[in-house]
Amino acid sequence: MNDLQEGNIVIIGSGLIGRSWAMVFASGGFRVKLYDIVQEQVSTALEDIRKQMEELKKSEMLRGSLSLEDQMALVSGCTDLKDALHGAQFIQECVPENLDLKRKIFSELDRYVNDSTIISSSTSCLSPTSMFSGLQHVKNCIVAHPVNPPYYVPLVELVPHPQTEMATVERTYNLMKKVGQSPVKLMKEVDGFVLNRLQYAVISEAWRLVQDRVISPRDVDLVMSEGLGLRYAFLGPLETAHLNAEGFKSYCERYGEGIKRVLATFGPVPEFDGETAEKIDQALWEDEGDKDDQLKAGREYRNTCLSHLAKLKKEMKKN
Ligand code: NAI
Structure with a gap:
């Protein structure tokens, strides 16, 4: 398989955002391990990723230069954290927005990772200080806040902890660029990010x-x-x-x-x-129709519009 990248990406939490990150990294040629606490959740996530990729392929919106099967082959599921972390170069945490839960996971990761692994959080609004302070590998920790859905909206806000090393910011920035996202660097943390x-x-x-x-x-x-x-x-x-x-x-x-x-x-x-x-x-709300159906239709319309816009933006890029 051409265009395969070195090093594993580990996604912690296989919900909405975790799945989308997995697809983004696989589209860039990275091997992705999708970790969750419940096996059923992992299996559902893998099925959903295949379904999403098939739909993207049908509408010619699949990202990257690899085929659907090649991208799918790069993504595997896992419920054993130590296993998941084997050979990890970059970890993207995507568990629910709960500080205690995130801190618990980061302290576990802190025990297993080596000095060159980056620990990144998808948090929408928790500060790097509240999540990473006191960790042994704090210099390797960063927030990479995506916009939902990251597959269609490329912006990623990179927010350092005061002790995050510049090399961590640069490596995360370069990784995001490599997989086609548009990272921006915040010089310091601020409530709500930008x-x-x-x-x-x-x-x-x-x-x-x-x-x-x-x-x-x-x-x-x-x-x-x-x-x-x-x-x-x-x-x-x-x-x-x-x-x-x-x-x-x-x-x-x-x-x-x-x-x-x-x-x-x-x-x-x-x-x-x-x-x-x-x-x-x-x-x-529309007057008629089930509310769940309305939300589903609205989200599908949004995603279709965003993927067309992404195509147009690519064509319109300056230089
Ligand atoms: P979600 O609820 O869809 O998924 C969370 C996943 O984490 C579930 O699969 C759950 O089984 C798993 N999980 C729970 N405890 C775990 C543990 N101890 N270890 C491993 N996995 C565990 O949540 P969603 O929406 O994907 O959000 C994840 C993160 O992304 C949150 O921090 C959120 O703020 C952030 N985010 C969400 C956006 C959104 O629009 N949904 C946008 C940008 C960021």
Whole structure:
């Protein structure tokens, strides 16, 4: 098999994110061991990965240069942690978002890994300090926070613990690039990392606009999907501003006062419950049809759109 990479990747936790990471690494030619505590969970995960890959192949969206069978052959399941860790160069933890559970797993990994193995967490919001402090291999620990679903959305936020070695950051960065993800490096930890801080600012203002009866929930979503979001799929907010004037400084000179005036009206952090939550929730369900079916259809539509967008972005890449 050509394009096979050296060293094993170990995924701890074979749920939604673990499966997607396994597919990403296999698409890059890495041997992947998918570890979970329950055998049934591992078997279901492997079946689901095959199903997902078959669907991707059918729609010509399978990533990487290897065939489906070659990629599948790279992924194996495991319920014995020591076995899973044999020959591991990189561990991606994907267990539920629970600090005690994650700490327990990291202290176990700390006992088994060698000095060159990287221990990486998929956590969405737990800080590296809270998870990795006190570990013997803390210099090898990092957060690599994916965006759901990582197979279609390539961004990965790399967040170091204060004692994480630069070499760990660089190796993780290079690995992510190698498997086709788009890593960004945070210089230090911050609550919510960067993606969620930006996302929460947007959700907060969307909430306020609905609460203040300025706009309906469906229309506020259209402002993003038919307006801002179209640009943001290709350019970030800073470059967008830069191009909307004669450079970023010129944008600040022209629009800075107006932006400050509007920002001053934003008000306190919303409570995220009560009447507005009810109103938004109601608006987002269709009148007819089972709710589970609606969610399934919505997620399938999202994934199809994202995979087409990923293709387009590849074609549109500068240089
Ligand atoms: P999930 O609940 O789908 O999967 C968790 C898996 O961990 C299950 O297969 C479970 O059997 C396994 N598990 C539980 N205890 C274990 C143990 N002691 N050892 C090994 N495996 C164990 O969770 P999901 O959604 O995949 O999330 C995993 C992590 O990824 C969380 O930290 C989450 O915050 C993060 N994340 C999730 C995103 C999402 O949208 N779901 C997006 C980005 C990050």
